[in-house]
Amino acid sequence: MPPDPAHLDQRFVWHPFTQMQDWLRTEPIVLDRGRGSVLHDTRGRTYLDANASIWTNLHGHNHPLLNRALREQLTKVAHVSALGFANPPASRLAAELVRQSRFRGEGPRLGKVFFSDDGSTALEAAIKLAHDYTRRTRGPRPKPRFLSLGGGYHGDTLGAVSVGYSSLFHGGYRDLVFKSDTVMAPYCYRCPYNRARPERADARTYRSCGWECLDQVDRKLAAAQRSGRPYSAFVVEPRIQGAAGMIPQPDGWLKETCARVRDHGALIIADEVMTGFGRTGAGSSLFACGVEGIRPDFLCLAKGLTGGYLPMAATLTTQAVFDAFLGDYSEFKTFFHGHSFTGNPLGAATALASLGLLTEPGNRRHRQRLERALGQELESLWTLPAVGDVRRVGLVTGVELVRDWPTRTPFPLEAQAGIRVCQAMARRGVLTRPIGNVVVLMPPYSTTLRQLKTMVTTLHDAIGEVLGG
Ligand SMILES: Cc1ncc(COP(=O)(O)O)c(C=O)c1O
Structure with a gap:
């Protein structure tokens, strides 16, 4: 036995x-x-x-189609390194993700894909890129800063923890994370500004407030501006915060907030690790950002990317960010970051099959x-x-x-x-x-x-x- x-x-x-x-x-x-x-x-x-x-x-x-895609790729090769080599499924997947990210909306076009392994690593790449991009384009001072939503969860690696700090989960290693700011999430059910008495309905539908959550965003951004240390990026789970307790945003909140963040001059990092691939609605876009007509500077994807089969993640970004890392080798502008399994062909082949199913x-x-x-x-x-x-x-x-x-x-x-x-x-x-x-x-x-x-x-x-x- x-x-x-x-x-x-x-x-x-x-x-x-x-x-x-x-x-x-x-x-x-x-x-x-x-x-x-x-x-x-x-x-x-x-x-x-x-x-x-x-x-x-x-x-x-x-699923028979995902199984078949995985098996077919297995007969070719299970893994090749993305450090120094390309592989067909990863190239095709990058092109397809860029295509799917070009939904109608306000903001830049995404054009480049950085592959990694999990939701946390997708965020980690976005945080590092946003930090360094800001430093390179704004000059070494002031030090770039991040703003995120209270209660947000972006993964367990230390960069992701820094923009999604929870004293319950992360109190034991508070000293290891970098300082970043949060602003209140629009949690209508428990919002201190919601004057409505509880009803037997979704709190977003009966809330009574003056959009004080947006005033809070204004205040945060203005204070950062006054201090001479504006934010380099705003990190947000669009439409609904997952691990914070499934906290959905009332209609209009995301658009208004992103407009303010853009006016401030900060980049938008959309964490669609949970919300991506149609989870928040079977509309014309696969992404929550697309449903709201917001085009971020970074789109972080994982979990459902391979239909849930294999650990694989993607951080999509713009040509402008990509260009800031170009230069002669001797300038050392390279993005010195990556993982052994980056662009894994088994994951990429399965992800392509999953995207094919999703768009039927x-x-x-x-x-x-x-x-x-x-x-x-x-x-x-x-x-x-x-x-x-x-x-x-x-x-x-x-x-x-x-x-x-x-x-x-x-x-x-x-x-x-x-x-x-x-x-x-x-x-x-x-x-x-x-x-x-x-x-x-x-x-x-x-x-x-x-x-x-x-x-x-x-x-x-x-x-x-x-x-x-
Ligand atoms: C919104 C969001 N971002 C990031 C992560 C981290 O992803 P992973 O667990 O794959 O590292 C999660 C995980 O639940 C998540 O919900």
Whole structure:
């Protein structure tokens, strides 16, 4: 008998973002097979993947077309270095990403693609490029600075942590990160400027405010200008902040904010690691920026780039940024940055197949149907007293659990309300992961309408069981 994988895991594996003391208490779910939106474990149990394998999976597991693209590339070569060599799938993928990024909107055209491995590394490349570009074009002084949104999460490498600092996650290495500024995110449900009493509806639809969040942006930018140290770049997750707790932006906020940032003279770094590839709406653009008509200076992509198959990321930028790094070798203007697996052909071939699927009209129509159905199904959650806010953008949903909805009183984190609800969902055969008190539903595009209904009713029943119906 081969050793039991659950046993080996508990003996040898250290899991990310996991209190291992809790992990070691119960036998883990060991997933070993999947097809479409269904996953199977080694004990013969079946689950629906309602979290798209931590927001990566687009077309479902074990997709025949993605499998074929990967297999075909395997018969040629699994990896060649991008340090010194080109490879056909990476070249084609770069051209296709640039094509897809040329949506109608305000801002520069993206034209160059820097490949890396993960969301964090996509951000890391953008941060370094923006920093150095500003230094090169504005002169060595003043030192470039970054502005990002409060609560934003951009990855776990130190540059990404610097623009997405959270005292809970990163307090232990505060001394290692560089200083950057944040401005309040438009979190309508918990906005101190929202004077509306809670209703049984998405807070964006009944908020009552004077757009004070935009005043805050104005103030930040003006203070930086006055100090003689303007920002070099603004880092933003367009349309909805993911790990901050699925916080969607009210209509118009992104456009207004980006216009102000541009007037200030700063670059825009759009972190579409979570929002990219149609996740926020099956409109004509694959990107949340495109939906809002904002063309950033940097577009950071990962997670869904390969349909969720392989770790691969891309940082798209403009010709202007690229040109600032050109020169005679002896000038040492080279972007001295890269990874061993940059431009990996297996990832690139799979990404091309995924983009092909995404742009099929049938695929878009199905996503539109899923979005409509998800909106309707979610209505049922308002009957539950522990539901404070239900917010959805495209196929991304956050359900905020509260102890008392008329006062928006949250559960203390120690109560593990989100974790307990997700455990109850897993017992009923639906897998997802909470962000504190927010339960996430992010179905892969392979999900059928019936599976979608099961995901929502399971969430409903799990909340009822754990927190009262
Ligand atoms: C918006 C955003 N940016 C960056 C990252 C980091 O990506 P990765 O985990 O692939 O490093 C994440 C991960 O959840 C994310 O949601």
